Amino acid sequence: MNQPQAVQRADASSNTDLPQLYRMMRRIRTFEERVGELFVRGQSAGSMLHLSIGEESAAAGVCAAMREGDTFTTHHRGHGIFLARGADPNRMMAEIGGKEAGYCHGKGGSMHIADMGLGHLGANAIVGGGIPAVVGAGLAARHKKSGAISAAFFGDGATGQGILYESMNMAALWSLPCLFVCINNQYGMGTRIDQATANPRLHERAQAFGLTAETVDGLDVEAVAEAGRRLVDGVRAGKPAFLVIDCYRFYGHARKDKSPYRDPVEEEVGRAKDPVAFARAALIDRKLLAETALDTMDAEVAAEMDATIDFTVAQHEPPLSSMFRDVYAPEEPEPEPVRTRIDRILARA
Amino acid sequence: MALQELTYRDALRKALADAMTENPDVVIIGEEVGRYGGAYAVTKDLIKEFGPERVIDTPISEPAIVGAxxxxxxxxxxxxxELMYVDFIGMTMDQLANQAAxxxxxxxxxxxxxxxxxxxxxxGRSAGAQHSQSLEAYVMHTPGLRLAMPATVADAYHLLxxxxxxxxxxxxxEHKALYTLKETVDLDAPVPEWGKVAVRRQGRDLVIVTYSRQVHYAMEAAKQLAAQGIEATVIDLRTLNPLDFDTIRTEVEKTGRAMVVSEGVMTAGVAAELSARISEExxxxLEDPVIRVAGEDIPISVSTVLETGSVPGPQLIFETAMKLMAGRVAA
Structure with missing residues (x-):
């Protein structure tokens, strides 16, 4: 059982620690690029890989305000969030490669990655599917007086799902420590937000349910981090909140999608809103880090993420016999394999 | 050894109260479970005993109830x-089948x-097409979900x-027509094992495999059959997942004849699965085909005549067994 935490452990400077935020965003971007490479090399398990390039500030900024013991769920585009909550990129990449050494032993993959130790209650391949879990986790936090918050990360596409509104209503009604984070990358698959809703000012919906809500420009990771800190403090005090981070999905919906449905001019403008480049320029402008120091940092990150590919390629697939494991608890009998069953029946005849 | 007279509803309520007393982490969450006391009064007054933080009234939001x-x-x-009616399970199927399971x-x-x-x-309550269904097959068809369906007062308590x-x-x-069922039970008696069927009646001629309310109908039919010289074994599944097929197999092999009775619709239902298994294994x-006695492949009507006519009852079970046994045993 989680013990109540009397003192907030996150370092007070984290929201304004631009070098750290930059480093995390760079790690996320480079990891995502390596995911793309894993696919090109034929080492990913499938092509259902949804990259968060262009959205790094949401993960880095909001997660900087969270602390140990907090729980969260993510959507199908959640690699960055998990990294920002402390995931081991090797085990992540191995999971994306469907390998035994991955976080879920190759059964989950990119869209169903989870780690209870880091409070990751699960990525989700159902749009909006992970949202109500944070209401339950919020109830548990209140019941156990753990002081934890629970955050649901999802995209603008999930604002079309009724479960979001049911969940926000419950969180507000019961004053639960829940944070709803809407990463508005402008597209639900191939449908732009203004083609999916008459009112794209998404935070207004949360306000209608009585949540504290705001929209922040994802170009500026410091602004995201400050908004995150502000809202998380309220959430921890039982005031659920909703944060929209405006950004742009640089590439297609999934690895194979070249987004032919998007206007090239729009893409150019969208990709110019690059939170990683923006933070890098700010670090140099404000003389927080020299360009050479940033180059060194980028090289370290590249080496770290290159290693995830080598690690993954070297790992083995899960044994076929693990297929029947973990349908039920380990103390329960495993389901009878179809072949065993057929042989047993025909042996009698 | 404390014999007491309890209803199915009392037993369920007692199971919840006892579990909540024993384990402070047990919480109830659902529509009308608190102040109203449950649509079928199963959670009546639990809110007074355990407070609104453990007996949580929710908005009418089934997906988020299950998701939470x-x-x-x-x-x-x-x-x-608590899902007030199983008919609403479709609302929750993402959270149940894609998440929980x-x-x-x-x-x-x-x-x-x-x-x-x-x-x-x-x-059983003229509740119409959207409040009267038997949708257990949806659950049984989803690996990862366990499924319990008590027929008796003692099982209502112990299985919960x-x-x-x-x-x-x-x-x-639960079965809505069983809430008022009253039985004298000894809850201190040895607890039947989870995942094992109960052989409610032993007979030499055929086996009737069933669950939930149809157990009572099968017992009534078995009594009528006995008057005709036909002795039926009645198996109450109790849990459909896990499924105790070993006992079913043993019993069917003794008699060579089996009927599967389910209130759910015939096609692709629980009876279909059990019948296929018995036929294979x-x-x-087997002396005869395994016969399914199940709900008609139609929606449930409000009219009591149409409602009752669309699902198995003691008479249909009795008649089917008589036809199955026709000419095969001396009366």
Whole structure:
């Protein structure tokens, strides 16, 4: 059982620690690029890989305000969030490669990655599917007086799902420590937000349910981090909140999608809103880090993420016999394999 | 040894109260479970005993009720979510089938979802097409979900208590026509094992495999059959997942004849699955085809005549057994 935490452990400077935020965003971007490479090399398990390039500030900024013991769920585009909550990129990449050494032993993959130790209650391949879990986790936090918050990360596409509104209503009604984070990358698959809703000012919906809500420009990771800190403090005090981070999905919906449905001019403008480049320029402008120091940092990150590919390629697939494991608890009998069953029946005849 | 007279409803309520007393992490979450006391009064006054933080009245939001229970279970509680009617399960199927049922597997065994979804189904109250269905096949068709359907007062108590100790999500479907069923029970008597069928009656001629309210109908039919010199074994499944097929096989092999009775519709239903299994696994021992006695493949009507006529009852079970046995045993 989680013990109540009397003192907030996150370092007070984290929201304004631009070098750290930059480093995390760079790690996320480079990891995502390596995911793309894993696919090109034929080492990913499938092509259902949804990259968060262009959205790094949401993960880095909001997660900087969270602390140990907090729980969260993510959507199908959640690699960055998990990294920002402390995931081991090797085990992540191995999971994306469907390998035994991955976080879920190759059964989950990119869209169903989870780690209870880091409070990751699960990525989700159902749009909006992970949202109500944070209401339950919020109830548990209140019941156990753990002081934890629970955050649901999802995209603008999930604002079309009724479960979001049911969940926000419950969180507000019961004053639960829940944070709803809407990463508005402008597209639900191939449908732009203004083609999916008459009112794209998404935070207004949360306000209608009585949540504290705001929209922040994802170009500026410091602004995201400050908004995150502000809202998380309220959430921890039982005031659920909703944060929209405006950004742009640089590439297609999934690895194979070249987004032919998007206007090239729009893409150019969208990709110019690059939170990683923006933070890098700010670090140099404000003389927080020299360009050479940033180059060194980028090289370290590249080496770290290159290693995830080598690690993954070297790992083995899960044994076929693990297929029947973990349908039920380990103390329960495993389901009878179809072949065993057929042989047993025909042996009698 | 304390014999007491309890209704099915009392037994369920007592199971919840006892579990909540024993384990402070047990919470109830659902529509009208608190102040109203439950649509069928199962949770009556539990809110007074355990407070609104443990008996949580929700908005009418079935998907989020089940979803919140999933999250609460992941975060260390032992939630009992209540779905007022099993007919609403379609609303919740993403949270139930895509989340609760698959989380342990998808996450490589890191964690299970120890929650109970209590609901009720079946005919008997002229409640119409959207409040009278028997949808257990949806649940049985989803690996990862356990499924319990008590027929008796003692099972209402014990299966619910046991469900609240299980490491995996349990869907617990009560029968709306059984809430007032009254039986004298000794809850201190040895507790029947979870996952095992109960042989309610032993006979030499045929086996009737059934569950929930149809157990009572099968027992009535068996009594009528006995008057005709036909002795039926009646098996009450109690839990449909896990399924105690070993006992079913043993019993069917003794008689060589089997009927499966279910209130759910015939096609692709629980009776279809059981009948297929018996046919496959007991083939060498069968004297006759395995007969399914199930609900008609139609929606349920409000009209009592149409409602009653669309699902099995004692008379249909009796007549079917008589036809199955025709000319095969001396009366």
């Amino acid at each position: 229970a999933v999250g609460a279970a992941l975060a260390g509680l032992r939630p009992v979510a 698959k989380i342990r597997y998808m996450f490589g065994g890191q964690i299970g979802v120890p929650m109970v979804l209590r609901t009720q189904g079946g005919t 208590r046991q469900a609240l100790t299980k490491p995996d999500p349990v869907v617990f479907i 007991c083939f060498d021992f």
